Amino acid sequence: MRGTRIAGAVLLAGTVTGLAAGPAQAQEYRYWSFWDGKGGTWTYATEGPATQRPADGAVAGFRFTVGADSAAAGKPRTAAGFDAICGDTPAKEGRKRIGIVLDFGTAADAPGGERPPKARTECAQVSEDASAGEALAAVARPLRYDANALLCGIAGYPKAGCAESVNGSEKGSKDGSESKGSGADAAPSTGAAEGRAGGGDGSGDGGPSAGLLGGVAAVVVLGAAAVWQARRRRG
Template identity: 75%
Template structure:
């Protein structure tokens, strides 16, 4: 009887703990992500297109994607090769050249009723202090921003909406677009969930009950 009690408590505790610590599905958004070319790979930009100021010879990427945070965001599918993008654009005094890669994403990521255009690469020749947004505007108009200066559309895609939630996503997680790392709906701040604390509490109670049963039978 004692062994059965202990085994049952351990089994129930393990089940509850496993359920409590299971990862929550984060809320996903459909949005334009911004990237910086680093050699032959891409790095998620820590600034928006309005404040990011690439140097002459840099490559900036824009990818329409669906994700919950920067780790899940789709990268541009074209390599950031400046020489390949800007070889036909000669250097000019007082101007800088920035390679621009625009990836409109996949059909699966497209809003309902829209089809993503083909990806494109352009060489933007802009003023020396120009931002990534100005370089993008030089080669992929029209652009659309919201009131918070969030990039909503490139070359008119998508036609409407801005960083919208993707239907079917559950839970509260990190929004990848307007404010990376911010809690969706002001709910989850990234700390341990109440479910986790509840699972630990149940584990403690079950352990105490098993110990009491053991002491009672010894007595």
């Protein structure tokens, strides 16, 4: 009986450890991601466009993509160069210029029945206290938000839907060549949302974390060893 109990505990530990080692499948979503252009490169935004208030000379990028989180999100494919975007727009007193890059994504990332518009850049000239969302609205209407203030559509694209889940057969492409498929019950933190997303680091993984399962396995193993030692002393 004693050997059976210990063997059962060790077997359970091995089963839990095996679960911990198995890869978690992250649910992916189709959504607009939000980026900061700095030094000609793109960095995932740490807050949404309604709260971010960029300075004159900043560049904000928006990319329609498919991914589970910020690490998987496709960056805008246009360079983040302010001079190239706003060089022909003269400065005005009491106003600031924000370069806006709109990348509507690839055909593979598009919702069924829709084709992404051609990427474009705009120079938004707005009040000095304007947010990135207000700069976007100045050059890319109509914008569409959901009840949680998640940015769902820019310049009318896509026509419907908002951060809907994408199953394995619908996976899109980051850059038109790399296949990928944006957890389980919640949309990714896009950076383009006010209220649901701020830093682009939230996504479900469809199951318990490997760290949690590994911890459970360790507890089971230690418990089995303690029982064995106690019974050995009594014997």
